[in-house]
Amino acid sequence: MSLLGSLSPASIPAEDEALRTEVRDFLAQELAALPAHVRARSWNGVDAGFSRRLGQRGWLGLGLPAAYGGAARSAFTRYVLVEELLNAGAPVALHWVADRQSGPLLLKYGTETQKQRYLPRICRGQAFFCIGMSEPQAGSDLAAVRTRADRTPTGWVLNGQKIWTTNAHHCDYMIALVRTSGTVQDRHKGLSQVIVDLRRPGITVRPITDLSGSSHFCEVFFDNVALDPDALVGDEGQGWEQVTAELAFERSGPERLYSSIVLFDEWLRFVRTPAGHTPAAIRLAGRLVTQLAPLRAMSIAVTAKLVRGDSPAVEAALVKDLGTGFEQDVPRWIADDLFSRQTPVPVELLRTLDTVALVAPSFSLRGGTRDILRGMIARGLGLR
Structure with a gap:
């Protein structure tokens, strides 16, 4: 109960909410030609031009200081922006990590x-x-990483x-968690993060094709790369301190609630028609909304803690675990409705259902597997 009690109800301030209408108008024009099954791939949508147009409007690096090209706004401002981007199904993949994690x-x-x-280039x-954390021998056990950066007279290798x-x-770049001293047995000790220019000699990037035919996951090899x-x-x-703080940003935001939202909206559009309107569908809509509403409230509460300068790693893990469960329920329950x-x-x-159903298994992997998150939550509740 102590963990749940630490999430006090919070509201998005009016000055941050004021951005919502402008973002919606912008996205309505930008995405007008994209069908729902394309917008449903929002997380994996690669469009450098779109990312730069966000930068031109000052919508990247919202929380960064003006001295570095940012807007010096609060985490709530970015919350509003991200919520609208995901609800609309905007192609966010390219700027996503830099804006959310690498910049802060x-x-x-x-x-x-x-x-x-x-930072100025991130804002533009x-x-x-990209993030270089997981490894084949480590998975979500980040303390077990083996990739090494060793000092040399001219830098690192x-x-x-x-x-x-x-x-x-x-x-363009990776921030990689590596060992700079010690061995795997030292666990958290000896871990550091380094910035890797992915154009350097000795780097091989191999995309991995998933069930949906996408190739957004990659394996990356480093062979005597000079840094x-x-x-x-x-x-x-x-x-270790850095990645713990970083993962709180990754796990707590609206991106852990809305991966299936384009499908939900497309289904609702059908349910509102005479052909789609059934008692069972209305009950399902209520079931989904009554799950989404408290999850959103929890996510906003975690954002409030970030605004106060806290590091709510365990609370963020709770939101991520529950949120990705909801995201995976949406395509399954909608499929049950449609095929009945x-x-x-x-x-x-x-087509939109097919798109989301194929990528949904990854929702509970990215940002930490369910087992890892539940271990963190159990410790936060004093259960282990």
């Missing part, structure tokens, strides 16, 4: 040189980052492998 990470831990070099949509690195083949002396983020050995009908169903709705 570099602002907190980076050197002044790193901030000046990367001109520098795209990097060797090892990362996997499940989303959109590495489209990105500059200032590639290190923060202090050596600070990597005796009347025709719109083809575009079926």
Whole structure:
């Protein structure tokens, strides 16, 4: 109960809500030609031009200081923007990680040189980052990573492998969790993060094709990759502290609620027609909304803690675990409804269902597997 009690109800301030209408109008024009089954791939939608148009409007790096090209707004402002982007099914894949994690990470831990070099470009949509955490031998057990960065007279040399690195083949940089000292047996000790320019010699990126035919996951190999002396983020050995704070951003936002929302909206559009309106569908709509509403309230409460300067890692894990469960329920329950009908169903709705159903298994993997998250929650509740 202590964990649940730490999430006090919160509201998005009016000055942040004021952005919502402008974003909706912008997206209505930008996405007018995209069908629902394309918009349903919002997380994996790659469109550099769209990302740069967000940057031109000042909608990337919203929480970063103006001195680095940001808008100096609160996490609530970004919450509103992200909620609208995902609800509309905008192609967010390229700028997603840099805006959500890499920028705030570099602002907190980076050197002044790193901030000046990367943050303005992130805000303009001109520098795209991916995350190098998971490895084949480690999975979600990040303390077991083996990839190493060793000091040299001219900087660092990097060797090892990362996997499940989303959109590495489209990105400019990776922030990688590596060992800079010790061995795997040292667990959290000796872990650091480094900035890797993915154009450096010795780097091989291999996309992995998933069930849906997408190739957004990648494995990345490092073979004696030379890194500059200032590639290190923060202090050596600070990597575990950094990724813990970073994952709170990744796990807590509206992106953990809305991966299936384009499908939900397309289904609702059908349910509101005479052909789609059935008592069973109305009950299902109520069931889904009554789950989504408290999850959104929890996500906003975690955002409020971030605004206060807290690091709600366990609370974020709770939102992520429950939220991805909901996201996976949406396509399953909608499929049950549609395939129990005796009347025709719109083809575009079926295509959207197919798209979401094929990618839904990944929802409970990205950002930490269910088992890892539930272990964190159990410790937060004092159960282990």
